[in-house]
Amino acid sequence: MNIVNILDEIEKVDGEIYERLNPRRAAMKDFFNMGKKIAVAALPLAMGSMFQKAYGQTTPAPVVDVLNFALSLEYLEYHFYNHALVATPTLVPAGAANGAITTIRDHENAHVNLLRGALGASARSVLVYDNFDFTAGGAFADVFSNYQTFLKVALAFEDTGVRAYKGQATVLKRNAVLTTALQIHSVEARHAAHLRQMVAANVTGASALKPWIGYAANGNDTGISAVDAVYVREQNTTQATYQITGINGTLVSQNAAAESFDEALTKAEVIAIANQFIKTGFKLS
Amino acid sequence: MENLNDPNQDVLTKESSILESKLQRRSFLQYAGAGAAVVALTAAGCRKDRPSPSFTGVTLDFKDDIGVLNYAYALEQLEAAFYIQVASNPPSGFSSAERNYFTDIQYHEIAHREFFKKALGTSAIGSLTPNFSSINFSDRTSVLAAAKTFEDLGVAAYNGAGVRLTTDAYIVIAGQIVSVEARHAAYIRDIISNGTFANSEVVDASGLDRALTPDKVLAAAGPFIKTQINVINL
Secondary structure (H helix, E strand, O other): OOHHHHHHHHHHHOOOHHHHHOOOHHHHHHHHHHHHHOOHHHHHHHHHHHHHHHHHHHOOHHHHHHHHHHHHHHHHHHHHHHHHHHHOOOOOOOOHHHHHHHHHHHHHHHHHHHHHHHHHHHOOOOOOHHHEOOOOOOOOOOOOOOHHHHHHHHHHHHHHHHHHHHHHHHHHOOOHHHHHHHHHHHHHHHHHHHHHHHHHHHOOOOOOOOOOOOOOOOOOOOOOHHHHHHHOOOOOOEEOOEEOOOHHHOOOOHHHHHHOOOOOOOHHHHHHHHHOOEOOOOOOO | OOOOOOHHHHHHOOOHHHHHHHHHHHHHHHHHHHHHHHHHHHHHHHOOOOOOOOOOOEEEEOOOHHHHHHHHHHHHHHHHHHHHHHHHOOOOOOOHHHHHHHHHHHHHHHHHHHHHHHHHHHHOOOOOOEOOOOOOOOOHHHHHHHHHHHHHHHHHHHHHHHHHOOOHHHHHHHHHHHHHHHHHHHHHHHHHOOOOOOOOOOOOOOOOOOOOOHHHHHHHHHHHEOOOEEEEOO
């Protein structure tokens, strides 16, 4: 993460960011120099304290809500992958598959740390593995013993994550936090594309699954009806009132039109999906 | 002047014989374009902020959302032109699955390009002339390397430009497109080397993808674009 770039971006929105951080610009230069030496893992925390210092109590509540919402989803993803890798080490085959799931797990962990650091004292309570039910009340009973089931749930989480960040983007309008959210969002999309390839290679009947979300009449191209809610409206081919199928006389098909734009989920829709995997007492609201 | 946005071009890609003549015409016009660029530079030297009628380059004015959308339109024009050329005449080393997916990507990029053209209406910049002379379109490795460059750059460009947008609907659209570009990037990276879909080249230790400002993106895209691009109010 290039912390100096982030500050530059903030400066475009808030011209007084440097003064807020410290009235003495020279002191900020010291901070940048420190940033070059500071351990990368410690950066999110350093950033969190810095933003708090800058904005104090004025961090807009909607921004805090979005970040905490994102944090909950990152906890969900992290604990899912981490449990699979640590508690059921033979579930994900050694080699490329294990390497990919480890990469994804590590990114989700980094997202948790980044968001917690950015939120500081405003961060939601920590969610641990035991707060989740990854069988979704039995719908995916063999999620940690059947590799196919594990991949199906993983894909649902990643495609949900992509859609969830998209749905909150406008709340972060003209805020540097939007850039960070977009940087997480595209990583989730990369994960989703890779998992789609893993599902295509390993899940019975899914060999035609594409790295992008293909057209299906009900939006769900995975053939896994238990995750229909993850794909609502993905069949949409109209963007900002323009019909994309055949747009401007081109040969863009209905399939291509649906594939070429991912759709957003509302916060309520994401919460309904996530809560299936969260135990009573810890559910999102 | 060749029009990359001519809908007929997409139709023509279905007819290889017509395509060949189209490509010959394209290479002729690329030489013509190089001459025009010199003229454009001269003209730009006279009056920077208001191009004269003979100016053949395009201006991206980042003072408002129109400029940001035109920036996206420019990048989508570049991507679409690249994939049209790949999909119409794929490298012999491509598998049938790769041919199918590159055709998919071609239409995704055409859809993005045409969306911006339509949304911008009369505010749209003109058509850009690409310069793909550094790409060997008959060589799978060369094509994949270029595709990876375009997709990763596209992701970083949208990630960096989102914060500039002031209209909710455009912020949502940008988000809807960038995740598809990220899916393309991951797919292409994986067929180059499986497991590199989100490696440390593009995702840092905080789990963040790249976000680049327009000046950096345009500097990286510059070698692939023949048309002069002026940037103001960045």
